[in-house]
Amino acid sequence: MSKIIGIDLGTTNSVISVMEGGEPAVISTAEGERLCPSVVAVNPKTSERMEGRVARRQAITNPDNTIFSVKRLMGRKFSDPEVQKATKVLPYKIIEADNGDAWVVMGGKEFSPPEISAMILGKLKRDAEAYLGETVTDAVITVPAYFNDSQRQATKDAGRIAGLNVRRIINEPTASALAYGLDKKKDERIAVYDLGGGTFDISILDLGDGVFEVKSTNGDTFLGGDDFDQRVIDWIVDEFRKDQGIDLRNDRMALQRLKDAGEKAKIELSTTQQTEINLPFITADANGPKHLNLTLTRSKLEQLVDDLVERTLGPCRKALEDAGLKKEDINEVILVGGQTRMPMVQRRVEEFFGKTPHKGINPDEVVSVGAAIQAGVLAGDVDDVLLLDVTPLTLGIETLGGVATPLIERNSTIPTRKSQVFSTAADNQTQVQINVVQGERPMATDNKQLGTFVLDGIPSAPRGIPQIEVTFDIDADGILHVSAKDKATGREQKITIQASSGLDENEIERMVDDAKRHADDDRRRKDEVEQRNEADTLAYQAEKMLRDLGDKVPTESRSDVEEKVSAVRKALEGQDLAEIKRRKDALSQAMQKVGEAAYQQADPGEAPEGQAQGGGDDEGTVEGEFREV
Amino acid sequence: MVKKQIKMSQEDAARQAPENVEEDQAAEQVDIEALGKELAEAQAQCAEYLDKYRRSAAEFDNYRKRQLRDQERQSQQLTANVVRDLLPLADDLQRAVEHLPNANADESWVQGVVLIEQKLHKLLESYGVVAIEAKGQPFDPNVHESLFTEPNEEYPEGTVLEVYETGYRLGDLVVRPAKVKVSVSSGSDRATDSN
Numbered sequence: 001m002s003k004i005i006g007i008d009l010g011t012t013n014s015v016i017s018v019m020e021g022g023e024p025a026v027i028s029t030a031e032g033e034r035l036c037p038s039v040v041a042v043n044p045k046t047s048e049r050m051e052g053r054v055a056r057r058q059a060i061t062n063p064d065n066t067i068f069s070v071k072r073l074m075g076r077k078f079s080d081p082e083v084q085k086a087t088k089v090l091p092y093k094i095i096e097a098d099n100g101d102a103w104v105v106m107g108g109k110e111f112s113p114p115e116i117s118a119m120i121l122g123k124l125k126r127d128a129e130a131y132l133g134e135t136v137t138d139a140v141i142t143v144p145a146y147f148n149d150s151q152r153q154a155t156k157d158a159g160r161i162a163g164l165n166v167r168r169i170i171n172e173p174t175a176s177a178l179a180y181g182l183d184k185k186k187d188e189r190i191a192v193y194d195l196g197g198g199t200f201d202i203s204i205l206d207l208g209d210g211v212f213e214v215k216s217t218n219g220d221t222f223l224g225g226d227d228f229d230q231r232v233i234d235w236i237v238d239e240f241r242k243d244q245g246i247d248l249r250n251d252r253m254a255l256q257r258l259k260d261a262g263e264k265a266k267i268e269l270s271t272t273q274q275t276e277i278n279l280p281f282i283t284a285d286a287n288g289p290k291h292l293n294l295t296l297t298r299s300k301l302e303q304l305v306d307d308l309v310e311r312t313l314g315p316c317r318k319a320l321e322d323a324g325l326k327k328e329d330i331n332e333v334i335l336v337g338g339q340t341r342m343p344m345v346q347r348r349v350e351e352f353f354g355k356t357p358h359k360g361i362n363p364d365e366v367v368s369v370g371a372a373i374q375a376g377v378l379a380g381d382v383d384d385v386l387l388l389d390v391t392p393l394t395l396g397i398e399t400l401g402g403v404a405t406p407l408i409e410r411n412s413t414i415p416t417r418k419s420q421v422f423s424t425a426a427d428n429q430t431q432v433q434i435n436v437v438q439g440e441r442p443m444a445t446d447n448k449q450l451g452t453f454v455l456d457g458i459p460s461a462p463r464g465i466p467q468i469e470v471t472f473d474i475d476a477d478g479i480l481h482v483s484a485k486d487k488a489t490g491r492e493q494k495i496t497i498q499a500s501s502g503l504d505e506n507e508i509e510r511m512v513d514d515a516k517r518h519a520d521d522d523r524r525r526k527d528e529v530e531q532r533n534e535a536d537t538l539a540y541q542a543e544k545m546l547r548d549l550g551d552k553v554p555t556e557s558r559s560d561v562e563e564k565v566s567a568v569r570k571a572l573e574g575q576d577l578a579e580i581k582r583r584k585d586a587l588s589q590a591m592q593k594v595g596e597a598a599y600q601q602a603d604p605g606e607a608p609e610g611q612a613q614g615g616g617d618d619e620g621t622v623e624g625e626f627r628e629v
Numbered sequence: 630m631v632k633k634q635i636k637m638s639q640e641d642a643a644r645q646a647p648e649n650v651e652e653d654q655a656a657e658q659v660d661i662e663a664l665g666k667e668l669a670e671a672q673a674q675c676a677e678y679l680d681k682y683r684r685s686a687a688e689f690d691n692y693r694k695r696q697l698r699d700q701e702r703q704s705q706q707l708t709a710n711v712v713r714d715l716l717p718l719a720d721d722l723q724r725a726v727e728h729l730p731n732a733n734a735d736e737s738w739v740q741g742v743v744l745i746e747q748k749l750h751k752l753l754e755s756y757g758v759v760a761i762e763a764k765g766q767p768f769d770p771n772v773h774e775s776l777f778t779e780p781n782e783e784y785p786e787g788t789v790l791e792v793y794e795t796g797y798r799l800g801d802l803v804v805r806p807a808k809v810k811v812s813v814s815s816g817s818d819r820a821t822d823s824n
Contacts, residue, residue: 021688032706032802045787050770058770061778061787061811133691133698253793256776256808281724289728 004138004167004379005128006371008175009117009155011071012197014038015368016124018132019376024179024369026362027131029053029123035364036127040119041066042107049107051123063091065106072221073113074158075151078102082221114154118161125162139164140375142367145171145203145214167378173203174212175370176334180358183210188331191319193349193357195312196337198224202316204323204330216322218315223308225266225339231304232262232296236277239294246283246290254283269298270341302344309348316352333357338364391416393512395472395480398435398444400425401529407472410440410512414478419471421487423464431456432468434484436497440515442526455484455493463540528577535584539568542591549598557597561590702802709804712758712797716805719753720794722746753797761796763789763807772796774806781812788812 006024008015013035016027029036031053041055042048042065050058059066072086078096086102087094093105103112121139128136143155152169159166170178173192177183182190187208194201201219205212236258237248248254261277268275279292320327333349335357340346349357361369391414396406399422407418424432433454439447458466467487474480483494515522542565546558553561564587571583726746733739750760761772768775768787779790789809796807 020692021685032702032709054770057774057806058768060775061768061813131695133695252777256793280721281728284728288730 002134002137003132004140004375005125005136006175006368006373006375007121007124007139007141008172008365008368008371009071009121009141009143009158010038010196010367011069011199012038013364014120014124015365016128017365017368017372018128019372019379022376024372024376026365026368027128029127030130036120036124037068038071038117038120039066039068040070040106040116044107047107049119051119064093067092067104067106067111067116070104070113070116073102073104074117075113075148075154076102112154114158115161117155117158121158121162121164125164137163137165138167138375138379140168140170140371140378141166142170142172142175142371144201144217145173146201146217146219147171168374170371170374171203171212171214172201172336172367173205173214173217173334175367175374176336177205177207177212177332177370178373179361179366179370180332180334182207182332182334183212185332186210189215189323189325189329190332190334191316191330191353192334192336193312193316193340194219194336195339195345196224197226197339198222200224200312200315200337202312202319204319204325206323215325216319218319218322220311220315223311225337227308228266228305228339228342229259229263231308232266232301233258235296235300235304236262236292236294240282240292244290246285248283251283257282265296266301267341269296269301270343273298298343305342305344309345312345313348313352327353330355334366335359336363336366391474391478393438393448394440395436395438395450395474397422397470397482398437401533402444403526403529404437404439404442404444404447407470408474412474414474415476417471417473419469422468422470424458424461424466424468425463427462428460429463429466430458430460432458432484434470434482434493434495436480436482436495440512441518442522443529446514446518446522450480450497451482451495453482453484453493453495455486455491457489457491458486459488462544531577531580531584532572535568535572535580538584538587538591539565539572542587545591545594549594552598553594554597557590557594561587561594564590705799705802708756708758709799709802712753712756712799712804715753716797719746719749722749723795756799758797758799758804761798761803761807763792763796763809765789768809768811772798772803772806773809773811775811776808777810778813779810780814784812786812786814 003018005027006017008017014037015035017024018027019025026034028034029052033053036052037056039052039055039059041050041058041062043050043058044062044065055066056068059068069086069090072090073083073094076083077100078094079100080102083094083102095103095105095110097103097110097112101112103110104116105111106116121141125136125139139159141155141159143152147155155169156166172194173190176192176194177190182188185207188206190205190207190212192201192203192205194203199219199221200223201217203217204215206215207213233255241247248258257279261279265275265277274295274297277292277294277296281289282292283290320330330353333353333355335346335349340349340357340359340363346357346359391408391412392410394404394406394410395408396404399405405420407420408416422432431454433452435444435452436450437444437447438450441447455468458468469485469487471483471485472480473482480497481494482497483492485492542561546553546561564583568580568583568587571580574580722742723746726743729739729743753759763773765784766773766789767785768789773789773796776793781788781790784790788811789807790812791810792807793810794805794808797804
């Protein structure tokens, strides 16, 4: 069965989402945007049809044949007062069809509102198919809670015309509640406050046994974010006139720039306390060009729009009244619509209902996300059988110098499995101890020790030669299986760790916090260990090089290198990191010289392998300078 | 008597024997039935899990392919997002140069500003960002956005008369459409603007 998409078919904009790997994801349009203007147009000359952003861009040149806000006409009779209101503000022709319905004229032809909506849905369907790479046949579409039967039927028809099997029509506020997972709660009353670009809706829902019932709705069909923008623009114009004596209202190009700048300033003030509106060369008079440079603070913006926010509270009161509820009866408040990003709106809503509203999901997309979740339930994508879990902390093993080397990173989705090849840290080391640790800190001792085991019987070999494959496998139940295998002999040891019994939520949070707090400290310690390991490796390599080259190394150079090796070893016994680094660098240089000299000789030959030494390096935990093979 | 009794009991046994067999068979039947049911359930569950597994494997595979396919587009989109934020700066510099007072045009300081504007455009070009042609072109909503219309005799209807804000594209992607004024035939009453 193919995917079912969720569609928020809005008055101004529409959004599509789909369940992907158990999570809702918004699908970008072909134009690369996360929302699609609900606009359709026909070019009168070529009869070419356009939808979405492209249709929006040509609206001014082609007002008769550009249909927007068709949602205001869906399922309504021509005589409907809402339609009569719309005919006054919409530039295209609205007519009465034979059955009394409101229809529109576009490109000289008559269309029913469902046909127009179907063109938008058709574009969304195509974009979803392009994204998913498969045919989309089924959809869940949202409608306002106040839509009556004929409006819902009209929306369903639109889907059918677009070639979509509309599996369900759900209410926009219900979709928002689903997006926040409120269906999992029981017996609650939920207020959904939806302040979009051009309309305001408040809905009171009653949730019982996972079923949402709309108790009441209210709102203002002509109040939204655009009004907030206009207040900012008016303020800029007034300030500029006070300052420069020029009225920008008469300069439509300047006004166009103000529109963009006003909206941008408003958006910025949702996250900052003040913003600069800087528009050089905004206009010109006899004295030359004029620049506009103003600072708008958040508190000034709040003064400018105070009454607009206040206007939303009346409908909230009415909705509560109609539902027969008091403010205290409301258990949850949800914010929907871009304008609810404004901190003052959030504050006022919180003050009104006395509850901190849910936010976090993009308020422009939350309705569509909820529709996708409903679609996922219908498609069987969302159920409890396949709840994917993640491992909360990083899992790894202790390696040379006490470093915690991660194998499975935190937040990996389980079941998962990862292997890495390690080696020995000393010559002739015949066993390795695998110390399994959990946590985010770079040093093993700072993390939780989960378990330990020994793999022995490794054939004697110089350090770095044996290949020990360590495998971490977390099964679907969160149980960790760790195994270590010597690739030469096939010898294997393993351990099973019940990770779930280990840490509770608090412990996990503490460990993650710890890791953040100690980050600097840890990095220093890890650096130190790394420096030491490097120095140790270099000394080892130097000795090996001398052995390999044998008498090809002039006595003088040989004693120079030997001297520097012992200097490094001596430094390693101490704690002075700078000293270790200095000695290491000196040795490295001496080795380079020897190496160059050796290569200059015509036939370097094969030096006999010297007796391996230093096998007594038994520190308990000895496992790899790790190298991936 | 005794004999008869024995015989009787033998007969009884003989009579009862088939019953016992039947009972045994019945018990076996129940066992088989229960086992069969269990098997059917297990098979159904197995089929369900296999189906879910296949679905999620397929979903992941498609997801992976999509990621690969969209990678280029995503990186293009990211560049476009950054460029879009920088464009107002290009606009302002362009305006500064356009408003260059004739009297000062030869001053080397002024020429420095002109050079800065050129440099910015070269920089944008180096990212593959090119200006969209507009003035004098037929209006194309794929790359132009109309802000105003104006009756005009000189040009055919639907011609871009003036560019208010230069548009840019990055490959096929329209970073920002050109904001333009478009001609309408002078008989038309459609001289409108967006305000």
